Structure formats: structure tokens, C-alpha cells
Amino acid sequence: MNQRPSQKDQIAKQVSSNPTLEAAEGARQLLRELNIQGIPIQPREIAERLQIVVWEREMESRYDGCLMRVGDTWGILLNNLIQSQSRKNFTIAHELGHYYLERGQISATDHKDTVAEFVPQHRCQREDLRGFDSHRLEEQRANQFAVELLMPSPIFRADAADLPEIGLPAIEALAEKYSTSLTSTAIRYTRLSSHVCAIVLSEGGQIKYFAYSDRFRQNSDCYLAKGKPLHPDSVAAPLAKGSFTKVKERQGKVPLAHWCSTQSDQPLVEQSRRLSRMNQVLSFLWLPDSP
Numbered sequence: 001m002n003q004r005p006s007q008k009d010q011i012a013k014q015v016s017s018n019p020t021l022e023a024a025e026g027a028r029q030l031l032r033e034l035n036i037q038g039i040p041i042q043p044r045e046i047a048e049r050l051q052i053v054v055w056e057r058e059m060e061s062r063y064d065g066c067l068m069r070v071g072d073t074w075g076i077l078l079n080n081l082i083q084s085q086s087r088k089n090f091t092i093a094h095e096l097g098h099y100y101l102e103r104g105q106i107s108a109t110d111h112k113d114t115v116a117e118f119v120p121q122h123r124c125q126r127e128d129l130r131g132f133d134s135h136r137l138e139e140q141r142a143n144q145f146a147v148e149l150l151m152p153s154p155i156f157r158a159d160a161a162d163l164p165e166i167g168l169p170a171i172e173a174l175a176e177k178y179s180t181s182l183t184s185t186a187i188r189y190t191r192l193s194s195h196v197c198a199i200v201l202s203e204g205g206q207i208k209y210f211a212y213s214d215r216f217r218q219n220s221d222c223y224l225a226k227g228k229p230l231h232p233d234s235v236a237a238p239l240a241k242g243s244f245t246k247v248k249e250r251q252g253k254v255p256l257a258h259w260c261s262t263q264s265d266q267p268l269v270e271q272s273r274r275l276s277r278m279n280q281v282l283s284f285l286w287l288p289d290s291p
């Protein structure tokens with residue numbers, strides 16, 4: 001008797017037949033398969049539709065989540081120490097990325113002896129889920145998948161273009177709409193932006209991570225370096241020092257050279273916000289087009 005294959009089986013077949021699937025394309029493909037268009041995307045519902053069980057359980061604090069399997073049954077463990085909904089969403093989407101992108105390879109391994117207990121396939125540390133660049137390829141791919149799943153580029157780009165403001169106010173509105181964290185939304189916004197802009201996360205007064213738009217990368221005056229101390233006259237520096245205890249966000253114009261290794265004194269718009277995490281400041285840098 002010919003039984004109609006389940007949605008899960010159909011997807012599994014496609015994945016195992018295409019192990020080198022590009023991560024973002026994989027996320028778009030999954031959204032198309034499940035005919036999901038509404039924003040915010042609900043990764044927990046996607047897991048349910050793929051018959052992947054999501055549990056919130058106590059885990060070591062350095063882990064955010066974990067993809068597991070027993071036989072043909074898959075599960076996602078979510079660290080119950082995670083408070084914010086946006087971080088839970090990102091973690092589930094990231095684990096769905098491991099499932100969707102690597103399931104073919106994982107299935108090829110003989111797991112017969114492990115039926116009695118769940119086997120962690122991927123334990124994902126907070127550092128890997130940060131949204132900035134992880135060093136491990138499979139973690140990078142799971143992050144790319146999660147970003148595209150939660151903030152599909154065509155819709156996100158159009159929504160960003162519709163907003164009247166540039167930078168942190170726009171990023172905040174998009175984060176609310178997409179149920180994503182301020183940091184991951186900021187990275188997405190910046191990378192897809194048609195402006196000359198960058199987003200910088202500093203910690204303890206030093207540049208820790210950054211991401212930029214294509215036009216920022218192409219501009220030879222725009223070069224950021226990890227580990228560089230914040231310029232004392234940057235908008236971010238006093239926020240990092242905790243100088244304004246009641247102010248968490250500031251905006252100003254500073255010379256480009258305050259941030260980038262250049263002699264250029266072109267004015268750069270800097271919007272900086274102190275994050276709730278200790279000693280961290282998120283800065284949106286934008287070089288307005290010359291008149």
C-alpha cells in the first residue's frame with residue numbers, strides 16, 4: 001500500500017540527498033516546505049511540525065541548547081536558565097539548523113547501540129550562539145540557518161527599508177517585530193543594509209566583535225580591529241565606564257578616526273547603548289553619504 005510520505009519524511013529525504021545545502025537557502029527551503037510566512041517566525045512550532053520534541057531542562061550554564069536523537073526520534077534540549085524569549089527562539093532555530101543541515105550525515109552513522117538513551121549530537125555553547133562569528137564551521141552554518149529562519153532576508157530587508165529611522169531605533173522596532181534579540185537583529189540589519197554602516201559590541205572598553213555592511217567593507221577608510229580600546233571621546237566610552245548611570249543610550253557625531261584606523265576626519269554618526277550584560281556597549285556606526 002502506498003502511504004503518502006509525511007512532511008517530516010519528505011524533508012528528511014531532501015536533506016539527506018543534499019548534504020552540502022547552503023545554510024541560508026536551507027532555512028528558506030524549510031519555510032517554503034512548511035508554507036510559513038507570518039512574522040514572527042515561531043521555531044517551537046516548526047519543531048513540532050517536524051516532530052522534534054523541545055524540552056526545557058537544567059543544563060550547565062555554558063550550554064544554551066542541544067540537539068539529541070534516539071533512534072529516529074529527535075529532540076531539542078533548551079537550557080531552562082535562559083530567561084529571554086528571543087534567546088530561546090534563537091537557540092531552537094540554531095538546533096533546527098543542525099538538524100536540517102546535518103541530519104543526513106548524522107543518520108549515516110550507526111546508532112543502534114544508543115537506542116536506550118538520548119545521545120547528545122550537538123551541545124551548543126553560548127559563545128557559539130552569540131550571533132557573531134563562531135570559529136566552528138557547523139556552528140557558523142547553524143547560526144546562518146537560524147538568522148535566515150527567524151529573519152528571512154527578503155521580508156526583513158523590506159521591513160527595514162520601510163522604517164523612517166536608521167540604526168538603533170530601527171533595530172529595536174525590528175527586534176520586537178521578529179522576536180529576536182537586539183544584538184542578533186542589529187547584526188542582521190547591518191549586514192543587509194545599503195548604507196555605509198557597522199555594528200560593534202564592546203566589552204570592558206574594548207572592541208570585542210563587529211559586523212558591517214558591504215559598503216562599509218568596500219570603503220578603504222573603514223577598518224575596525226578587534227581588541228582596540230574605545231576612543232575616550234567616542235560616544236560609547238563613557239557608557240562603558242558607567243559614567244551616566246541613568247542614561248543607557250547616546251548619539252553623536254565623531255570623526256571616523258575615533259573608530260577606524262584612518263586619518264580621515266569624516267563625521268561618523270555613532271549611536272551607542274549600554275547592554276544589561278556587564279560592561280557591554282552596542283554601537284551602531286553610520287557614515288552618511290556625502291551631499
Ligand SMILES: [Zn+2]
Pocket residue numbers: 094098122123124125128138139142
Ligand atoms: Zn550549535
